[in-house]
Amino acid sequence: MTGFVAIGDSFTEGVGDPLPDGTFRGWADLVAAELCSPDFGYANLAVRGRRFDDVVTRQVEAAIAMGPSLVSFSGGGNDALWRGFDLAAMRDRFDRAVARLRASGADVLLFRFPDMSARLPLPRVLRPRIVAMNDLVTEVAERHGAYLVDLFDDRALDGHELWSADRLHLNPLGHRRVADQVLATLGRAAPLPTPSPSGPPGTGPALLADLRWASAYLAPWLRRRLTGRSSGDGILPKRPVMTSGFESPSGPPPDRRPG
Template sequence: MPEYSRYLALGDSQTEGLWDGDDTTGVRGWADRSAEHLAATNPVVAYANLAVRGLRAHQIRETQLDAALALKPDIATVVAGMYDLIRPSYDADAVTADLEVMFKALRESGAVVATCTFPDVGRIAPLAKPLRGRVIDLNERIRRLARQYDVHVLDAEPHAAVTDARIWASDRLHANSLGHQRIAAGMAEAVGLPGFDDAWTRPLPPAAPQRLHDRMIVETRWLAGFFGPWIVRRVRGRSSADGRVAKRPELAPVDVAPGFDTGLA
């Protein structure tokens, strides 16, 4: 197995690490955890994270790809498209083209590249079921590009465990800390890091049944607390990316967090 020494993460809020930590203490996320997995095999690995929340695929390509190539990674992760997919103006062909440009450029630079498919959002947030067809189509496009450019894929869509509400934050769009642990473990398996297998796909212990009344309360809170404000921002032409910069724009040594684990015990 190659001993990676320069890891670059490109993407949006999921790669930035939202809901795994906070903006006061610092967000962590699956990419930081992936860097720690790489550091376990090579302690001198350096890591940069160019991801910024709220960015669409073309914005990730325009603002992160050249910077990533300049840092000469030997391994890179690219996750993009979710912020496109949830918009009424979604253009599947445009997102595919942006992903292809990033995959092709990074692979031609000599980097190993990994990406992921997206889970069935309708099982995470029932009100998002109308987006299911888009998700399935985008995932197939990602798989096709991955085959074409020899990109490793964490294929989340087929596994029911990744739609368990207990690994998702209350906004239903981002993983929580447990979810980020599972994504990092899945990425480690995808690129063949030693000690990782399909444990990230295994179900959590059975949850207590939830009454219909309680489910309705959860859905109502989601509409009021997350979906409603998101619509307001769109109407006002605002984005969560406004004023944001990458949290880790330069390669730097990886500090393994205290109590670091894969979250799969």
Template sequence: MEMNASYTSFVAVGDSFTEGMSDLLPDGSYRGWADLLADRLARRGPGFRYANLAVRGKLIGQIAGEQAPVAAAMGADVVTLVGGLNDTLRPKVDMGRVRGHLEEAVALLAPSCGQLVLMRSPGRNGPVMERFRPRMEELFAILEELAERHGALLVDLYGAPVLGDPRLWDVDRLHLTAEGHRRVAEAVWQALGLPAEEDWRAPLPPAVAPGWPSRRTEDLRFARRHLLPWIGRRLTGRSSGDGLPPKRAELLPFGGSRLS
């Protein structure tokens, strides 16, 4: 059943997941699930507007303090808020503070828009996921509580086994591929009550497991190119998004460019 036949404005709030990494376009920019969703919403009728305030690397305190007030002032039909996962991946995290920032953001956004959407984020299967799983699940429990309290939709990406498949994750093991983002866009589309176009939870075809030498080579490449720089930023308090502006800072017309 459709909740709203004509969503005419959409604001996305969050970090690299919502910015669209690693769905890379030929011009070097990132697309991602939010752009894909905006594109599909824009095709439903004229006058659609879209803003994406997400910036890679942002913690939930920054999202709540910098992005949520701007998004609330836009009064959009749909607002998506995805944040807190970067906090759980830090060496130390105060989950009480994470909860407080999430409560602040949700309490501000929920009454300011037509429909607030929260998400249980996906995680790539592997040892890193297992290490941080308790923190992630604590974060998701907070989101479930807030969604129920404020009438927000909660899209359960974490509960879809296919989104843990390593084949849907980029070589950095932190961000989804184009196919992963496409499935997330479909999940949010369906959560908004719009007609399904595919089963976004459908598993990928069986894969032939790579041999031990191939896995070790891939692990070493990943550590050199992605893991060590990531650890360096954590130790020095830097972020990959330092100094970067929001992806689409204003709520402006978005004409349905058929990105998908």
């Protein structure tokens, strides 16, 4: 069986697009529902909170063993948020991981990260790292002939409308937007129109909203970092086995083309 295997962290797991049973759907499930057939399967090995080396160690070889024709690979975003982030080391590790996936015969789908600095603290620290990571991903995609989904230049993702309250994860509309971008990149849908920006980047909500966000989301994130814990501790991949004829789980249907 040929098929699609999605690997990565919370972005690919679908965090921010909850289903009634407490699990997550996300862009990869939405893409799989368009691609899958009785002869084309889908698996999703992504787990929230995983850093790059975790993704490579726990997911890359497992994905290759399934013999997919397409693998989506997104990793390194969690690493870029840590102090002491080593871009040169990341470049070498990223290149080796994509080379391994391409050597298996699979097509590979990579992503240029959205500009998270528009919503998070310390934009002067974050934005250069995001730009550097995106340059790295672009180089690797060109070197190995991978598909590249450019989320950084998607102006719809600059505002708050497509993001969850935690400002880190896409909401259902955001996941639908990414799914449509992926399908367009794969030639399975028309390119999305470029929306008008909702406002200049960095124009966040009022100070009170920022303080509430810091208390509800930033403080717990910092505590996990300080104690060496992860949001993915104890979490297993939601779709560890390739299943053919996949249909997207039900949930509130998002507008197909927000923005």
